[in-house]
Amino acid sequence: MGQYYLSHLKELEAEAIFVIREVVSQFEKPALLFSGGKDSIVLAHLSKKAFYPSRIPFPLIHIDTGHNFPETIIFRDSLVGELGVKLVVGSVQESINEGRVREETGVNASRNALQTVTLLDTLEDLKIDAAMGGARRDEEKARAKERFFSHRDEFGQWDPKNQRPELWNLFNGKKHNGEHFRIFPISNWTEMDVWQYIQQENIALPSLYFSHQRECVVRDGVILAKSEFIKLKPNEEVQLMTVRYRTCGDMPITGAVESDADDLDKIIAEVATTRTTERGTRADDKRGETAMEDRKKSGYF
């Protein structure tokens, strides 16, 4: 008799696939929120595996802040073509043009908070009742208490004190009209699990994640890419640095790390020894101790 147990990656994969299939079974109009980051790329890969040989039976939704890395958009379009899946793009620029939101001003202006409005508008337009995302519980302390099936009221709000208990693998996706769910199939994965899985499954990633040379500005200890979206302060200077990204958000708020890791082995070795969390490079989480919790309550991921 063989050994009847799974490696931790196989077990996490089985759990995520179970959750994704549960979403398609329990909801009428699910969608996958696709940021172009590694976590949502892993989610797209898991979705492909869950339904093969069928195509992925839900669209990918990308909330385009207009401040994306160009590499992300190129990668997104090629992946969508490969999977044969429908892509819906929600544009923050359009929300601004329509007067639905107001752009922040100042040197640290970002569109990160604005995307919540565009996201909720897009979900409403498409009547999406289950939006899957690649958020993980190890990312941030407010996320440590997130459910796999996270209920949102008709305003898209999260009520952390009134969450449904989640027992065994019995997921309760029942809701009233107008309410929806956010669903996090890779809740239990850590950054290391994601990287090891990418290596095990040989999943392609945008070039941003690998070491490259880039013109950067160092602001408050965060290495930001020089781009048309970022205003330089008088004393700041642009320097050529060897960097890579650990997360893939908007250009003006996503910090790079100095790194020579140009392949998966080196990245995994780097992740294993790194001493800061990946969101430690995100300026959006540094806006106060409960920045993430406050954004989640108002309808952010």
Next chain:
Amino acid sequence: MNIQETNQLLRFTTAGSVDDGKSTLIGRLLYDSKSIFEDQIEAVKTSSQMKGFDYVDLSLLTDGLKSEREQGITIDVAYRYFATPKRKFIIADTPGHIQYTRNMVTGASTANLAIILIDSRKGLLEQTFRHSFIASLLKIPHVIVCINKMDLVDYSEEVYDQIVKDYKAFASKMDIKDIQFVPISALNGDNVVDRSKNMVWYEGPTLLYLLEHVHIASDLNHIDCRFPVQMVIRPHTLEHQDFRGYAGRVEGGIFKPGDDVKVLPSGFTSRIKNIELNGEAIEEAFAPMSVTMTLEDEIDISRGDMIVRPNNVPHVGQDLDVMLCWMNQRPLRGRTKLILKHTTKDCQAMVKEILYKVNVNTLHREEGVEELALNEIGRVSIRAANPLFFDAYRRNRQTGSVILIDPNTNETLAAGMII
């Protein structure tokens, strides 16, 4: 790097109250296994200073939500992650206050192991009984009792021995397969990750060694074949016109291509043609694998059906006796109609009668009760509108569990273990 091929996942819960050092223990495990990052430590240091504390309060690491930090208590299950070269761990950090039994049950439902903390100065308390009862009720296969704060009793072997003796006497009344004891000081790190120099009389393993080596491969049922169908995969593409696969997660037993199977509720029999995932063939499928199965014959199968072996079928019926943990403010009364969820099946159900309630502190049964209130546990009889295919919870935690849902508010009201 090929560690991922052999590393197992261990899920455990920690039960303890505000003062018994649970947060410190978790902080210690995370810190000593180098799973706390610098920016997390920085954030906690800053918060501790702002609050005027003299020391870095590690519980700030685990108490995530703003409302909790304001009250200084943990009010919900929080999940923590750490890994050693031997295993990857998921901690369901659950609060120990009496009003939060529901969270402990939630955390325990997916755990392989429970850590129960006892303050060496206080010995067994009411909450020790409560935590142990829940571990036994939820059939957590392994329990480690950590006798903490040994530094405050001069690392006394007598104190430790007495608590172990008391606990064993009490545990004999419960159904826990595997209980281990470790004397620790979470604050100083004795016997958590490193062996204690202060307790040379203790010859057993450290807590982390136990977590890394406890045998979990046989915690799942690999005997009774159970495959609840989650969905039917029909591609409707030119390339795979005739493909008809049954997607689901194996919840028991070992399935192989060529095996004879029986489908419930229809009773039709067939043979497994293929088991696959993403087009890759799988030779043996066992719990908790997610796979897609095809059969030799075209049979009408849909979500909620179950594929089993003809000579080993689960109970089929509409009447269940269930140990229920009630999780809602509005109490349960007899003759209440609800929605029942069991494996991949939902149906209407009625709680016919509350047979008795268990006092979770004394383990005494109280009969003749009218209702089950929030955080109370009792035995009820349930009638389901449709036949269910179930096993006793003690035999299979997945095919033996149910949740109850309010048909009006859609809230999850209760967790049930089928007797």
